[in-house]
Amino acid sequence: MEHNYIKLTYKDKIRFGCLRCGRCCSSGPNVGLTAFDIHRIARFLDLNWRELKGRYIIAVIADMIAIPTIRDIGGGRCVFLEYINRQPSCSIYPVRPIRCRLYPFIPPNLSKERIVYVDRCCPGLDTGAEIDPPWRLLEEYRLETKIHYSKLYRLIFEEGYQPLNALERIIEDVKRTKTFRREAIRVIH
Numbered sequence: 001m002e003h004n005y006i007k008l009t010y011k012d013k014i015r016f017g018c019l020r021c022g023r024c025c026s027s028g029p030n031v032g033l034t035a036f037d038i039h040r041i042a043r044f045l046d047l048n049w050r051e052l053k054g055r056y057i058i059a060v061i062a063d064m065i066a067i068p069t070i071r072d073i074g075g076g077r078c079v080f081l082e083y084i085n086r087q088p089s090c091s092i093y094p095v096r097p098i099r100c101r102l103y104p105f106i107p108p109n110l111s112k113e114r115i116v117y118v119d120r121c122c123p124g125l126d127t128g129a130e131i132d133p134p135w136r137l138l139e140e141y142r143l144e145t146k147i148h149y150s151k152l153y154r155l156i157f158e159e160g161y162q163p164l165n166a167l168e169r170i171i172e173d174v175k176r177t178k179t180f181r182r183e184a185i186r187v188i189h
């Protein structure tokens with residue numbers, strides 16, 4: 001599918017209403033995850049990381065980093081997509097990854113706080129009311145992603161963890177420690 005994007009800055013608004021068509025879940029989602037997303041999904045499904053891995057989440061190793069994404073079960077269809085009365089539905093909707101909650105808004109990179117892109121492929125654009133981009137959720141996404149990758153890099157390149165072991169360790173840290181996030185924020189600032 002060819003994508004092209006609309007760039008929005010802080011004061012821009014856009015007309016959008018989700019049509020619940022399921023297109024974003026069935027045409028190549030490749031949804032990137034952090035340890036926080038994985039922890040929320042694991043808790044919701046009452047599974048641990050080892051039970052999720054391979055079945056629902058895959059982790060590709062690139063440049064020594066394990067990059068977790070939701071499993072595509074063929075043709076770009078997300079493993080969590082189901083059809084109820086022929087209507088597309090997300091089986092983990094209350095804990096769906098932040099990238100899913102943001103779509104069709106796409107964060108450009110972690111340093112550009114006041115810019116967001118909008119995927120023109122979403123049929124919900126130009127429908128519904130005029131809205132602001134979800135800046136607060138984008139901020140949440142940036143924060144969790146920064147914590148995830150700064151910790152991952154430290155474990156791998158300073159402490160000698162193997163990529164998958166480092167990922168598993170962060171998921172365990174998020175699960176075990178209520179203060180993990182607060183401590184991690186202090187470390188990255």
Ligand code: SF4
Pocket residue numbers: 017018019020021022023024025103104121122123124125
């Ligand atoms: S976000 Fe867009 S593509 Fe996804 S279900 Fe809503 S309208 Fe369809």
Ligand code: SF4
Pocket residue numbers: 024025029031070078079080081082089090091092093096097100
């Ligand atoms: S996790 Fe849910 S919202 Fe995200 S792509 Fe899969 S079915 Fe869609």
